[in-house]
Amino acid sequence: MSVCSAGLWRNNPGLVQLLGLCPLLAVTSTLINGLALGLATLLTLLVSNTLVSVSRGWLRPEVRIAVYVLIIACAVSAIELAMNAWFHGLYTALGIFVPLIVTNCTILARAETFASRQPVGWAMVDALAMGTGFTGVLIVLGGLRELLGQGTWLAGAALMFGPHADAWTFSAGDAYPGFLLAALPPGAFFALGLLLAAKNWIDRPVAAQAAPALTADS
Template sequence: MDFQAYRDIAWNGVWKQNTGVVQILGLCPILAVSNNIVNAVSLGLATILVMALSNLAISALRNFIPYEIRIPVFILIIAALTTVVDLTFNAYLHELYLVLGIFIPLIVTNCIVLARVEAFAAKNEPGSSTIDGIAMGIGLTLVLAVLGAMREVVGSGTLLSGIDMLFPGAQPISLFGDDYPGFLVAILPPGAFIALGCLIAGRNWLEARKLARAHRAAAIAPDTPAEAG
């Protein structure tokens, strides 16, 4: 597979088929942990690891897995890799692990992971499958990061709250000073739905503008080489 094919796979995962704002998958973790950017990105990185390793493992073993039992085997592999990530967070990032709580183990049941191994990894070679898993994970992490930043800034007037869990001694950024009263709804579940809706609308607007420009360019361009002359 050439470089352009890998590039197309990556772009598909990050933008064209973004799991958060196009496929609208995995809403439970997206809405639950995106109250600040640190929690959101941390869960996104954990998901990238699980998706990349799951895609790689299942692609490498796809010819040895009977079709009739593929789903249980896929879930078993995903569960094993999720457990490794979960224990790693518990060992090295314990405070963050306590904050994220059940949402790291729940990566096992995240439809994003199972959908990609079934739709892509089970049908393609390991290299492209790994790229697909990483790209899909990055796409999800970008959505989580933007969503977390929006909700944190509007809700509490800070950025990078909880950064000391990753880098001891680091302090969050206060954007509006100590007098900012906060906007509680932004960090509550309704705020998550509203912010995600804004992201989906923004992405659709950008795609509509791109399509309109393409249509205008096609209408302006000459129909034949003779007309161009």
């Protein structure tokens, strides 16, 4: 339970640990791009955490980091090839950020700090929680920037869910002028900064309530 809540909120890789910032900011110009990269990262995390946890018994500690990196790189290459074959439109839209999942620090950090010390089951739960937390941030950020920047929602869903998904796209209409700043790189920094501040603000009452209780006990 605490493993789940850590990945989803308390220790969210995107918002708290600030790991994997590059894809977080780069691909979130639309919601679908964010969702696609989030799922690819989730899958990589699942594969790498599982393999790392399985191999933790007989892997020599001196070479472990190199082996982790190789495991991750192989998983990413496989996912890259699969995406190129089945979701070619998405693959071209995400560009180099699919292979760059290899250097997403979240994955290596989870392998080193969690999966290498826990049984396979827990490692998989952790991968799912962390991956979902990361995907969630990508979706929120992508949705926000898409809505503000282009006045659309779920544009390009057909790339992921097939042609019938085109009907899902919401558009604010041609009257919406578009807010260019949100779609440009600076908008990504601003949006994430505001999102972090919002999370701090939501967490603040909890901290304020917990503190007096502690002093009362002592």
